[in-house]
Amino acid sequence: MENRASGQHISHLFDEEMENIRNKVLTMGGLVQKQMEQAVKSFITSDQDLAEKILQQDELVNDLEKEIDHECIEVIAKRQPTAIDLRMLISIIKVITDLERIGDEAGRIAKMAIRLDATDYYHDQYHEVSHLVEMVKSMLSDSLDAFARMNTESIASITKRDEKVDREYTSIIRQLITRMMEDPRNITRMLDVLWTARALERIGDHACNLCEHVVYIVQGDDVRHLNAEELEQKIQD
Amino acid sequence: MENRASGQHISHLFDEEMENIRNKVLTMGGLVQKQMEQAVKSFITSDQDLAEKILQQDELVNDLEKEIDHECIEVIAKRQPTAIDLRMLISIIKVITDLERIGDEAGRIAKMAIRLDATDYYHDQYHEVSHLVEMVKSMLSDSLDAFARMNTESIASITKRDEKVDREYTSIIRQLITRMMEDPRNITRMLDVLWTARALERIGDHACNLCEHVVYIVQGDDVRHLNAEELEQKIQD
Numbered sequence: 001m002e003n004r005a006s007g008q009h010i011s012h013l014f015d016e017e018m019e020n021i022r023n024k025v026l027t028m029g030g031l032v033q034k035q036m037e038q039a040v041k042s043f044i045t046s047d048q049d050l051a052e053k054i055l056q057q058d059e060l061v062n063d064l065e066k067e068i069d070h071e072c073i074e075v076i077a078k079r080q081p082t083a084i085d086l087r088m089l090i091s092i093i094k095v096i097t098d099l100e101r102i103g104d105e106a107g108r109i110a111k112m113a114i115r116l117d118a119t120d121y122y123h124d125q126y127h128e129v130s131h132l133v134e135m136v137k138s139m140l141s142d143s144l145d146a147f148a149r150m151n152t153e154s155i156a157s158i159t160k161r162d163e164k165v166d167r168e169y170t171s172i173i174r175q176l177i178t179r180m181m182e183d184p185r186n187i188t189r190m191l192d193v194l195w196t197a198r199a200l201e202r203i204g205d206h207a208c209n210l211c212e213h214v215v216y217i218v219q220g221d222d223v224r225h226l227n228a229e230e231l232e233q234k235i236q237d
Numbered sequence: 238m239e240n241r242a243s244g245q246h247i248s249h250l251f252d253e254e255m256e257n258i259r260n261k262v263l264t265m266g267g268l269v270q271k272q273m274e275q276a277v278k279s280f281i282t283s284d285q286d287l288a289e290k291i292l293q294q295d296e297l298v299n300d301l302e303k304e305i306d307h308e309c310i311e312v313i314a315k316r317q318p319t320a321i322d323l324r325m326l327i328s329i330i331k332v333i334t335d336l337e338r339i340g341d342e343a344g345r346i347a348k349m350a351i352r353l354d355a356t357d358y359y360h361d362q363y364h365e366v367s368h369l370v371e372m373v374k375s376m377l378s379d380s381l382d383a384f385a386r387m388n389t390e391s392i393a394s395i396t397k398r399d400e401k402v403d404r405e406y407t408s409i410i411r412q413l414i415t416r417m418m419e420d421p422r423n424i425t426r427m428l429d430v431l432w433t434a435r436a437l438e439r440i441g442d443h444a445c446n447l448c449e450h451v452v453y454i455v456q457g458d459d460v461r462h463l464n465a466e467e468l469e470q471k472i473q474d
Contacts, residue, residue, distance in 0.1 A: 059462075062461070062462045065461075066459050066461065066462075069459070070459070073323065073324070073327055076313065076323065076327075077319045077320075077323055080317040082314045083314075086310065086313065086314055087310070090310055090313075090327075090330065093327065093330070093331070094330070094334070097331070097334065177424055177425060177428065180417065180421065180424050181421045181424055184417065184418045184421050187414055187417050187418055187424075188414060191414065222303050222306070222307065224299070224302075224303065225296075225299040225303075
């Protein structure tokens with residue numbers, strides 16, 4: 001009886017630890033999502049102060065990454081979980097790497113915003129990437145939501161949107177090259193837009209990685225390196 | 238006596254499993270190193286066949302990543318390792334993500350080589366990135382070596398070289414912009430050189446990540462997000 005009570009106590013502690021880790025991941029997710037949205041805003045409005053704020057938040061994200069990472073390893077060492085709990089912990093270690101990289105990409109956009117402010121303000125710089133911004137924002141938001149609810153329902157639609165993001169990105173690059181050729185004075189500015197588009201495209205990739213982690217946690221299937229169609233098949237299986 | 242023998246048997250099996258996983262990581266490391274070197278070669282010599290070969294190897298790298306990942310998780314679930322063994326397994330899961338991304342960057346360079354071949358061959362394209370190539374090659378080779386020998390001695394020197402890589406990269410971008418402005422007909426080709434420089438710079442970052450994983454395995458210290466000087470301090474500690 002005592003053993004059983006102590007078993008229940010440990011299991012309760014374990015549940016608490018897992019819940020605590022998951023909540024921290026959601027906090028980190030919310031943070032990098034905000035970083036990304038603010039980075040884009042600072043780029044559009046050439047808001048240098050906002051851009052500086054985003055760069056300062058980077059440390060917070062890095063600290064959270066280290067903290068969650070350590071806690072996952074500690075729980076694995078102490079509780080020796082198996083099956084879905086182990087999958088969850090290993091996946092979280094990967095999820096936070098993707099989140100941290102999204103924060104890095106947001107930082108890159110913020111740095112571009114600071115540089116843009118130093119040159120002349122160019123009101124049209126949003127135009128080229130506006131569609132891409134909206135697509136990537138929704139992908140990131142939906143993939144964080146899929147993680148929060150541990151639900152694979154929306155995942156096929158998210159990874160399909162990534163293929164659209166890639167097409168949009170390629171089309172932006174083509175437009176930027178044309179504009180550079182038309183007027184070489186545009187080159188520096190167009191390159192900043194190009195790096196921003198690139199950062200957004202990468203954030204889309206990380207959002208897809210998040211989705212793959214969710215599928216692995218929920219189903220135990222490793223769906224990396226599949227295209228959107230193959231992935232959809234795996235989820236329906 | 239029987240228990241002890243069976244304990245020794247399990248421990249022997251465990252050692253074998255760990256050795257097997259480490260060997261696969263080294264194979265994967267050798268593979269992406271070769272991919273990177275061949276990608277650069279295909280870019281310099283506009284060798285489309287070689288570039289195609291590199292892209293085909295990508296699947297091999299992806300398969301190895303999945304295989305090693307599954308084996309690590311299986312060993313954690315089955316053997317419930319602690320301390321350095323658990324650190325090793327968790328770190329290997331991260332190491333192979335970095336290796337796979339190095340393979341991706343090599344693939345990006347190879348794609349550029351295919352595109353260059355389709356346009357006019359431009360014998361001078363190596364000139365701009367030649368120094369960067371040598372620096373990143375040596376960083377990757379030395380960091381794989383540090384992992385193979387589980388030795389932190391050369392790590393401070395590798396991460397210091399990454400700061401040089403970043404400076405070299407910035408200087409290349411500046412030169413490329415000047416050449417684009419001088420003659421807008423250069424723009425497309427210069428952008429290919431720019432993406433290649435970017436891919437090399439990223440490979441340098443992944444080599445640094447490998448180093449950080451080695452420090453974590455050997456010392457148990459999380460040295461992510463430190464600059465080269467802080468890292469050196471940590472290793473000396």
